[in-house]
Structures are given as C-alpha cells and as structure tokens.
Amino acid sequence: AIVAQGGMYAGGTSYGERLKIVATPWSPPPWMKKPIPGVDKNNVSHASRMDGTATPECLKDGTGPESKYALSWANYFHSFLNAYKSHGIDIWAVTVQNAPVNVDAQWEGCAFSPSSEEEFIMHHLGPILRESYPDVNILVYDANREHAVEWMNYLWRDRNLDEKEENLGSDGDGDRINALDFMDGVAMQWYSDAKPSHMLDGALGTPNMHRVAEMAYFYQKRKEENMKKEEKEREKGLEEQETTKSYNLRHSSIDSTTTGIMDDNDSIMERMPILLDTEATHCSSTGYAIGDIDVSWYRAERNGHAILAQLAAGSNGWIEYNMVLDPIGGPNHVENFCDAPIVAVPHRAQSAVEFQLMPDFEHYQLKEGEVIMGEYETKFTLGSKMGYPPSYIDAGIVVQPMFYYTGHFSRYVRPGSTPLMALVGESPGGAMSRTFRPVGKTSPGGGNNNNAREGIEVTVWPCEGSTRQHWTMANEQLQTYRLNGYGEQLCVTLRDSVDVSLGGILLTDCKADDAASFTVVTEPKTDSDEADVVKFMTTKRRANECLGIEPLANGGGAYGPRGGAQAVLLPCDHESAIWHYSSKTGEVVSQYFSWDGPETNSGVCLTTGWPFLQAGAFDTSGTSAESDVVVVVLNESSDDANFVLATPTSGQRQPPSSLLKSSIPAHSVQTILL
Template sequence: MKNLKHYLSFLFILVLMGCNAKQNELPVDVYETSASGNKLTKITEFSAGNEAVTIQILPDEKYQTITGFGGSFTESSAYLLNQLSPKNRHLILDAYFGSDGAKYSLTRTHINSCDFSLSNYSYAPVAGDMALENFSIKEDQDDIIPMIKAAMELSEDGFKILSSPWTAPPWMKDNKDWKGGKLLPEYYDTWALFFSKYIDAYKSEGIDIWGLTVENEPLGNNSNWESMHYTPEEMVEFVSKHLGPKLKDHSHNVKILGYDQNRDELKEWADIMYKDEESAKYFDGMAIHWYASTYDYMPDVLQYTHDKAPNKLMIQSEACVDAEVPHWNDDAWYWKKEATDWGWDWAPDDQKYLHPKYVPVYRYARDIIGCLNNWVQGWVDWNMVLDTQGGPNWASNWCLAPVIVDPAKDEVYFTPMYYTLAHFSKYIRPGAVRIGFENSDDDLMMTAAQNPDGSIALVILNMKEEAKNMKISLGNRSVDVQINAQALQTVIIPV
C-alpha cells in the first residue's frame, strides 16, 4: 500500500510537470525559405541540438508602426501580364495580392513614363497648355490601370499606392528634354495642378492614390532615362508654395514624400526639408532608395533622419537587383555571391567597398531587416514582373524582378526573391508595431513586430552554412526551433 502511494505521488508529479511544461511551451508557426529548397515552407519538425541561440521577445518595447510592403505597377510589368494567358496572369496577381499569396499592402507606380515603360509619354503632351485642358491618362488604360484593378479585386485587405513622376513634360523644363534639366519656375503652379489632375483621373477609374513622391531621383541618373533635377531648397519651395497648397485647396488627402533617392545624401535633405515648421509642414516624410550600396543599409543615416523628424514617415520606395539579366529557373544562382550592381563597374575607387558581389536573397532580406530596425515604416520593391531579358525597358536598363516570364512560351518563374519578400509582406501586416528583442547571436539578423490582431511575427536570416538551434522566449514561455543553413524564416506567435 505504501509503495502504491509513492507510485501514485510520483505519477502525479510527472503529470503535473508535463502539464506545466505544456503550459510553458510557446506555440509557434514556422515558415522557411532556404538554399536547400524550402519556399515559404511550413516547418513542423526540428532536429535536436545543443548550444541554442537565445532570443527573447520584448513586446513592451514599441517602435514605429508599419505602413506595408510590396512592389510596383510599371508599364513594363503590366504589358507583360497582358501577353500571358489569363491563367498565368491570374496566377501572378494572385501570388502577389491574393489571401494565400504575398498579400502586398504597399505599392508604387509611375506618373508619366519611366525607363520601365515602352516609350516616352506624358499625360499633358500639348506645349503651353497651362490649364492642362488636354490632360489625359489614356496611356495607362491599356496596361497599368487594368493591372491595378485586377490586383484590387484579389486583395482582401486592400493596398496603398504611392505615385512618383520621373519628369514633367519636356515643354515645362529648361532643357526641353525628357532627360535631365529642371522645372521652369513659371510652370511650378501648372506642375502642381498636374498632380491634382492625376489624383482625380485615377479616382475616376476607382483607384485611390495614397501618396505622392515629388520626384523620382531628383539628383538625376546621368541622363540615361527620364529625370528632372531638384536641389533640396527647390523641392521645399515647390512643395511649400505650390504642391502642398494646391492639393489642400483641391481637398486631396494624400501623403507627400520628399527626396526619393539614395540614402547616402539623406542627411542633407533631412536638414533642409525639416529645417523649420514652414519647410516641413506639407511633407509627410521621406522616400528612399538603396542603390548607394549593395550591402550597407546605412543605419546611422536612417537613425539621424528619424531623430530629425520622429513623426514623419520613411518609406523605402524602390529597390531591385540592377545591372543583371535574370537567371531563368536557376534558384541556386539567387543564393550565390555572383550578382553585382551598377557600382561594381562604375563606382569611384573610394566607394568600391560599397558595391561588392552579393547574394540576391541576402541583399533583400538584410536590407528590409536593417530598414525596419532603424525606423523605416514601409519597403517597396521595383518591377513585379519582367521578361527573360530584364525588360522591356526602352533605355536597356535591365534588372531582375521577383517574377520572370517568357511571354512567347507563356511560362512563369517565381524566383527566390518572391518568397523572400513574402516573408515580410504576408506576415507583418499594416498597422503592426515593431517591437524589441534580445538575440544572443550576432550571426543571425532579425526583426520583430506585433500585428494588429496581437500575433507576433519574427523574421530571422541565417547567412551561415550551418543550421542554428534557437530558443525563442516570450515572458515565461519558450520554444526550441531550428533555422536551416542559408535560410530566411518567419516565426509566428499566434494570439
């Protein structure tokens, strides 16, 4: 009898320990993309191991609110979609916007033509038309507008659109050319009216514009394709005296983002745009690009800009793997350190270190994580779809895109970059708040955010060639998981 009592007591303790262990186990869903072949694959079994990396989630440490993630509606992408079969066109759009896809929430498009257009065009082609009586978006009605509308039909939560001009019509510029030059002061008010008419025209198509950037790459692009130059002072003058008041008078509630070029000159622009209340009042924030470096996300510059104007937005408005022709059905290439960018060949010697060879997947994942951890609220990729040449592009400025198509064969290739972007866009939703964490291993890059529904998303990048064991803790609960070698993981802690 005594032995039976001991046995029952021991059994009770074991059951109690098991219950406590279960109560203290942190429930998670784990999704991984890896060089070994996972593509946003749900992982349910983990190998046992020692020396686990400890990751502590700190939800009480709150930072910026997330606007969203996504890609861009360009004429090139929209044109290519229209060359595909209805089945493949739907496949791609559903993969980007559908409830089972990447669920893009923040997008961009161009105002007038850009290099990823089929030709040069403007919505106001008639020289001297100061009142813009001949304004028309008919150039967008064959391709871009149908692509946006199809995406809207597939998106359950909707998405924001940020629109950017590459140039005003040549007749408004001092050099009368699509490339380079400046907006003539006598056309400042007409150009401001142009933005208002654009918003109205898209509204009449059932498309709301969330935000505008004043000018794509105001420092220029060496006149390789459409461009128009501003100094920071000129942009402030245009926005504070013309664009801002015009949009307000016409009751357009849209965001105005300044700059819209590389981070290396962001400090100068922040100093001038945010100099005082008068210069800053119509700007809702900054748009930034990553082309100044292939691997340095410039945290000091991002932190400086945030500190300068803590209540303003920072949106990464454009990024792509440039100076490359896409590799077709070759996933391994996107995990190799073979890609280069424009700076590999052209950067001055003192800037070569900013442009090394890189792994495309890492370039995307590192930059998004680095941006999020330094106050950036949104991150937008460039073209959603390109062909096997990396176009069409009238300036022969070939680039990569997450989805590559061969219209002649009606074939589609989802590159590993598509899955990389989906790790963020699908699981970190608009309105999420970035939260704190402690990570014991500097080899792992990570970020964390709490979604509006209360769930927590961790995105973790392992660039090493060996798997890593991790113990993830939230309060007094924890879970042991593993990330494969050369892998990106999203870990979801449900509500």
C-alpha cells in the same frame, strides 16, 4: 512620366485590405525643362527629351512663386490624380520627384536641390493638392539613403531660428504659408552611390534611416510644443503677430476639425511623419537570365536583410520596385535591366502556341553571343538547379527566391504591425561560445564572407563567431577577405576616414591609398581577459585618433544599441576606443554597450556590414495577421544555426525566459507565429 506603384506599407497588402498606391514623377514634359548641356543645341528654349536633366534644377524658370512652369508641373499632379479618381482609384501618396539627386542618370529625370524642392512644395504642389486632395500624402526626397540626413536637416530645420523672408511664402490673400505644412513624410531608396558595382545596393545607409527616424521624432515633438505654445497664447488672448492660413495637417498634433491639442498621453511616435522605403531592385539582368543559383539566392537574402534592417530602424513599409519583368529584366528603353521576384516567360507556358522569347514591347534584341541561360534548361532542371517551381513555368512565369523571401514579410507582417525589440544575441554557452564557432575552436564559421568588399560599412553586432567578424592584424591594417569565383582571396581593410554621407568607416582594398594604418596600443588587462586589451591608433591622420564606436540614433530602433552601431575614428581617450583583440579567433570585441561587465557576454564584435544570422519581431495583434507576434529569422551563412527564442524577464541579471529551441538551415529564412 508619373508612375503609380503599390507596395506593402507597414507590412503588406491584399487579404481584402485597401491597397496603398504611391505615385512618383520621373520627368516633366520637355517643354517644361531647361535645355540639357551636352545634349540639346545651343540657344534652344527647352529640353528636347524627358531623359536626363539640367542641374542643379530642371524646371525652366525655377520653383519660385512666379514660375509658370512649376505651376504647370504641379497641375500635372492634379490632373494625374483626377484621372485615377475618375476610375474609382484613390492615390494614397505622391513623392515630389524620383531620385532628384541622380543628375547623371540616362533615364527620365528632373534635378532638385533641397531648397528648390521646398520652394516647389510651398508655392505650387502643396497648395494645389491640399485644396483638392487633402488626403493625399506628400513625401519628400525619394532618393538613396546616403543623402537623406543632409536633405532632412534642411527641410525639417527650425524656422523659428531663421526669420528670413524666403523661409515662408504667401498665398494669394497675403497669408503666410510654410512648406512644412505640406510635408507628410520621407521616401528613400535602397541604391548606393558607389559605381559601377550594384553589389552595395541594399547594403548601405541603414544607420541613416535611424538618424532620419530620430530627426522625425524631434521634428514632431518640436512642432507639437510650438502648437501648444500658440494654443496657450490664444487662450490668454494675446494678440497674434501674424495670421497663418490653416491647411489640413494630418500628421500634426492638432485635429484638423478643432483647435485643441491632442491628448498629451498620445505617443508622438504614432504621429511622426511617414518614413517609407519606396524603391528596391537588383541590377543588372535577372536571376533567370544569369542562370547562377548563388546570384539568385544572394539577391533574395539581400532583400530579407534590407527589409529586416529598415523596418527595425524606423521605416513604415517597403515597396519592391518590380514585381514582374521579362526574361532579361525589361522592358527598359535605356537598357537598365534589373531583376524582379517574378519573370514572365509566356512562351514556356503549356498553352503557348508559338515561341516568342522577347515580348513585342521589348525594343532590345539580344546581341550576337548574348544568351539567356534559363532558356537552355528544362523546367525540371530549373527546379532542381535554381529552385524555380516547374508548375509555375508551365503557367508561363518563373517564381524566383526573392518572391518567397519577401513573402515572409508581406504575408505575415500585416499592415498596422509594429516592430518589437529583437536581436540575435550572444550564444548562451558561455563567454567564448559562439553561434558559428564551437567552444574550444578558433576558426570562424559561416562560410565565405561575401560582405568583405569595398564600400561596405564597418559596424558592431553581438559576436557570432563567423567570417564576417574575423580580422587579422597585418601590415598595420585590420584585414579580412572573401573568396572570388576562382577561390582567390580578395583582401579588404578599413578606410582611413569616416564617410561624410554615411557617417561611418567603410571597407576598401588593402592596397588602396585610402587604407587605414593602425598602431596597436596595449592597455592593462585583468585576469579575466582572455584577449589583449588594445587601442587601434591611426598613423595616417591627426595624432591621438583611434578606432571607436558611434552609437545608432533613435536608440538603435528595434535592434537596440548593439544592433549595427558604426565604427568611426574619435579621440583615443573615448571609452569606446578600448577593444579586446584575439589573434587566435580574429575577433575584435568591444564592451562599450555592456551593462554588467564582460562576464555577461554582452560584448559586440567588429563586423563587415551585418552578421549572417539575423532576426526581427513584430506585434501583429489587431491586424489581419494569423498570430499576435511574428518572428522572422534569416540565416545567410553556409552553416546551419541553432537558436533559442526567448523573452526578457524582469530584473537585469535574470536569464531570459525561453519560448522554444530550434534550428535554421543554411541560406534560408523562417517565420515563427506566436
């Protein structure tokens, strides 16, 4: 159950470029796995199937150096690579295990903990692959972003601070080896632990990508400093305390063919471990089967947002999990149906000779009363109603909006591109001017706030005057809402605690037990303050704790510090605990990141998730791209938006230099080539 999947690493593939293939194991054969409680009979020696997993680890006799099952499983990787190699296909990277923390999944699985995955790499997988396939990258983790920081804190820990024997292994010659010698990067997936809703998939965890990117930088820096220290000791002729076997450290500062240190002027960023988004898909069913343009377009916009946010945070690339699926989102043997940019409908092709709604290899059959809505529409109706080009339906495929949204990146942001600092900032029309709220108006624009739902992260972004930044103080709560399909208001508010895995405050139902209560403490205001200056002090937790801001790690990446910092609870004397709240506009504004004071209009607004209007910029010079710089602009709102594309000028108080003025329609994406 090792699957190979290709994706756009650092921007995309095709155009004659070499396809980078990532291979991911889902489950070892049953005879290698421990019996699964509640599934397998008592006193059996191994699991009866590949679906499911024992916990906390699945391999029969663990992952230690003497484990024959772990060794056999590592050899499976080797055989898999051999098989592809025999057909002239090179695998670029393998992940150690798909979703090692997803212990409740009904599909093929194998649980690992951070320590057991480290042991498996150190004693088995790492030495075997480095011996025969030194150019194949080994990516660790490969699960939801919620737990990435916890895992990488363990896997990238400083071994010099812990001299316990279990931190190091040894090869057959008695030489010491380190699991870090084999770890080339980190794989992460976009799903959310929140169940049963899939509406949070792709919406959570980007601040954790910032944290992992910062951890990767300091890990690489520490490794290079240690190597320089060792080099100096060798030059001085100092006696080495122990001999370390040399493996091919492709992402270290040491050239694998020499013992010299790379030029100190080389950027550490260029030698950091790989950070890769390896899996993203929308569940359940397909846009074609659901037959709702709002669902289909919402999924496309979520793709656009997630790709922009992850690349800005530090990810090196993106893999769309499914490219083509059948009409219901299969085939899938456990009925875990999901969506894809392209849906295969060969029975609708002009050349089709017989009607066969479901392919032969799809074991699932529609139940009584279950329908695929797209089957009841003509190709022309699907074109006008859903945006599916009729010409492609004539060819037997449905091309969904996701395909085009993702294409704005895979076509124009080519491999080798690097993110540039880019952020949709404040409107240039004055301190109270907003993108979606004209000067003199108080009602927010942008349309229905579909981010106002339980589990969404509360963040701060430049103010845009939209419903995603509109709050009402009622019943001692900061409340906002969205409209459901029946036009009813669904109220959400801030939780009364910081999420342990995600590091920030999430939204919850206004009637939930974990809803936060705040006392508004008024602070002195100046003549220039149009809104009240306040602190939001909690009443349900310990005293002197207020709503504040946790800055993003790695300086905010390509978005900078104002692009998505998290709302948290912290001591009320913290400088980020001061807010400007206007009951007229519903904005909760912070000047925490302002460098010249409020008059610069550089404040940030409390936001449900992220703003409607987003942008990302990429340096594509030296790649196969059609331009030197690519700017992708995404508008998720129901209103058109005007924008000015500008570059900063020297001098902090100098206005930016305008490149062009343009507009973007509601619910659309644009790519600008410079």
